[in-house]
Amino acid sequence: MNEREEQDMKHIKKTMPALILVFSGMLLAQHFPVQAGLIVEESETGKKIMEQSAEPETYAPEPDIIIKDENKKEIPAKAEYEGVSFEIESVFIGREIGDHDKDRIDFWEEEVDEQGNLLGEERYVWISLTAKNETEQEKEILINSFRLVNVSEKNVLTGTGAEMRYINPEQKLADNPSKRFHCFFAPGEEKSLEVGYILPEEPEGELYYHIGVWGTFENADCVLVHLEEK
Structure with missing residues (x-):
């Protein structure tokens, strides 16, 4: 070779x-x-x-929240949450501030006139209700955890992004002013309240008021009140 x-x-x-x-x-x-x-x-x-050393990440969409027809109520409507009964008496939806005190409304970036009427696409939702402690214990209710929600024709529930901005009378708590949306009830005490929300946009479905805390939709006490002016 x-x-x-x-x-x-x-x-x-x-x-x-x-x-x-x-x-x-x-x-x-x-x-x-x-x-x-x-x-x-x-x-x-x-x-x-x-x-491959590790499984690839996969993401599943969140399941729809489906509510039951029997949990949907019309005004006047009653509900009970943690031993406190709530009766929704009336609702007003619009851009007018009415007789509410402008200085007691938590405005974020909304445009308002001198009186406090909304000038943008947002709308006020004013809800009048009566709450009564039906127990023999003192109660603290985080009423600002009650939310405005959308309900579709197929009973699919979604949030609206609306937050509570007003309560009357003020819940004056000298020890913790940040709790002004927390309602304290003595045993058997009854209170007449008016709460106000600012709805950022037109609801995608029917507008409801959820009495309870987000995530409790399957509970027997879950009540959603249809917010439609009469």
Whole structure:
């Protein structure tokens, strides 16, 4: 064997593993498609299929919140939450502030006139109600956790983004002024209240007032009051 032939043989031996790897990769790709959980590493000499070290992240959509027809009420409506009964008496929806004190409304970025009437697309939702502690224990109710919600024709519930901005009378608590939306009741005490929300946009479905805390829709005490002016 001359010198030229020896060099060619050395080159064949040197490149043979790479050729085998390329050919094997082609066969694997043809007969065994890459599955989930596998990754492919490419190089000049071909492809290498390896097991992925971690499962790829997957995200499932949140399931719809479906409410029951028996939990939907019309005004005047009664409900009980944590031993306190609530009777919704009336509702007003509009851009007018009415006889409410502008200085006691929590405005964020809404545009209002000198009286406090809304000038943008937002609307006030004023709700008058009576609340009574039906128990023999003192009660603290976070009434600002009651929300305005949308309910579609198929009873799918979604939030509106509306937050409580007003309560009358003020819940004056010298020890913690931040609790002005928390209602404290002595045993058997009854209060007449008016609460106000600012609705940021037109509801996508029918507008309801959810008496309870978000996430309690399956509870027997869950009540949603249809907010429609009479």
